[in-house]
Amino acid sequence: MQRKTSILLIDDEESVLKLLSMYLEGEGYALKTEKEGTKALQILQEEVFDIVITDLVIDEINGIEILKRTKKVSPRTEVIIITGNASVHTAVQAMKEGAFDYITKPLDLLEINIVIQKAYERQKLVSEVNNLRTQLKDHCRLENIIATSAAMQKVLEMVKRIANTDATVLIEGESGTGKEIIAQAIHNNGQRIQGHFVAINCGAMTESLLESELFGHVRGAFTGANTTKKGLFEEANGGTIFLDEIGETSLTFQVKLLRVIQESEIRRVGDTKAIPVDVRVLAASNKPLRQLVEKGLFREDLYYRLSVIPLKIPPLRERREDIVPLTKFFFSERYCRRTGDRRVRLTRDAITKLESYQWPGNVRELENAIERAMLVVEGNTLRADDILLDSHMSKKDDYSFTEMSIKQIEKIHIENVLHACHWNQTEAARKLGIGYNTLWRKMREYNLERNKKGNTSVLEP
Helix, strand or coil: CCCCCEEEEECCCHHHHHHHHHHHHHCCCEEEEECCHHHHHHHHHHCCCCEEEEECCCCCCCHHHHHHHHHHHCCCCEEEEEECCCCHHHHHHHHHCCCCEEEECCCCHHHHHHHHHHHHHHHHHHHHHHHHHHHHHHHCCHHHCCCCCHHHHHHHHHHHHHCCCCCCEEEECCCCCCHHHHHHHHHHCCCCCCCCEEEEEHHHCCHHHHHHHHHEECCCCCCCCCCCEECHHHHCCCCEEEEECHHHCCHHHHHHHHHHHHHCEECCECCCCCEECCCEEEEEECCCHHHHHHCCCCCHHHHHHHCCEEEECCCHHHCHHHHHHHHHHHHHHHHHHHHCCCCCEEEHHHHHHHHHCCCCCHHHHHHHHHHHHHHHCCCCEECHHHCCCCCCCCHHHHCCCCCCCHHHHHHHHHHHHHHHCCCCHHHHHHHHCCCHHHHHHHHHHCCCCCCCCCCCCEECC
16 A cells, blocks of 8 residues: 655635645545644654655744754755745745755645655655665675685775775776776775765767866856856865876867866866865776887876776686676566575586686676577576677687686686586596596586586586
8 A cells, every 4th residue: 555645734814724635634634734833843853754744934944944943853855835925035045954845825636746746756766766876885885796716806895994994096997897897896894985976988988078177167157158157176075087088188178177187176167266175086907008108198197096906807807706796686686676596506518718818898798698588588597609709809719728727717618528428427537638536626616517407517606
């Protein structure tokens, strides 16, 4: 049964209370009424309402005071002001203090109902956004980042050490390696978690647009600037800003960014006034900035400002131990969302195909491959034939061992021989030129086992 929207109605006119009460209760709202401002404040201390509707002039406690107190004890509650004495000044004051809307008498009941519905919809939207932010923060907490390999464990250990500092961080790595997730993890595990995490792709904008987006602009600063707009540095005040693809910016823009970082203040485009900002700067690049500096494409002074703490995210081909755990995560996330079944299986052939591929697009490409696989997969078992890899990678490249470790090559070789011998371990040991006990130990080490239902081995999550 859906919960009714709760409303506190405050007005010192008996006729208004009676009229609105009959109408709103008839519309299905859970209503409480009060004529006195002091008693209304007491009620607000004891109960939480979805919406408060209050007259602007009550007694010694006016509607603006009711509004302020409501927002103090329950920020999520929406407040609607009604009055018979409309003025621009009071309307502006009410909106500045956080009122949802301002309605004048004589009251239009249909209008009031529409405003209430809009207020409740906004409340639900804000709640959903906050829930999504919480989920994102949880997802990017260190313990929730999938990183089995020693290389990624080293990265996460550094994240843990630097999270509570305010030092600028330069995150370098190929496209698709997860640089933004690492930046979000630095923010979420640090002292600025209550502030905003604001991300922007610097390579996707022209210089003038990027400057306006980051620093804001004043009205009339350029054609189309009809209002004054805050920039992302102001939005991130008290939090973190993530400048992705920083290597794509122009040298002219880099001068302005350097000044902002050095002075901790910004100037909106077209303004002469400096605005102080308290923002932690994280930057990322898929090209080594040091090389861009040597080529004269990136300012050396800005490079040193950004790379106080350098972080290098290894490509997926250099941390193949993460491929299967990531695959299981992506597969189970999609599969569970569709079916509710949390059992996920990968065949040995699928694992071999995944671990042998070079993944030029890194984790993003892996995620897309699993997304494609979900269109053809049957049940909860992912097979090699379900995994469609990009056509530009030839078959011989798919199974190239040039960048794999000895242990990874050994695991695949033992697995292939076991398949060829139909999992007859005595015959497999003979073909491999090792003792039966040695093969048994290797199978345990690499978690190799035959599926009871046939010749295809599977790994359980």
